[in-house]
Amino acid sequence: MIVGRHDVICGVRRGRELDELIPDARLLILEDSGQPGHVEEPEAFAEAVRRFVLETSVPQGAAA
Known part of the structure; x- marks a missing residue:
């Protein structure tokens, strides 16, 4: 889950909730972004x- 610190649609609170509910989830908070983090912090x-x-990723040739 990637959320922006300033996202008013699905921000940090919702990101943390999803991170706790989804097994093996990972949460990244983009500190200088709102909703379009892929635009505001593309790198x-x-x-x-x-x-x-x-x-x-499953290594190539390995059974999934």
Whole structure:
């Protein structure tokens, strides 16, 4: 879950709730963003997505 500190739609409070309810969830709070964190902090957003994909991907050739 990636949320912006200044997001009034699905902000930090909702992000923390989802983080607690979803098994193995990860929460990233973009400190300088509102709702469109991918626009306002694109580098941090992209790095978080990249890290998530690398850490959770099934190695090629492995059974899913």
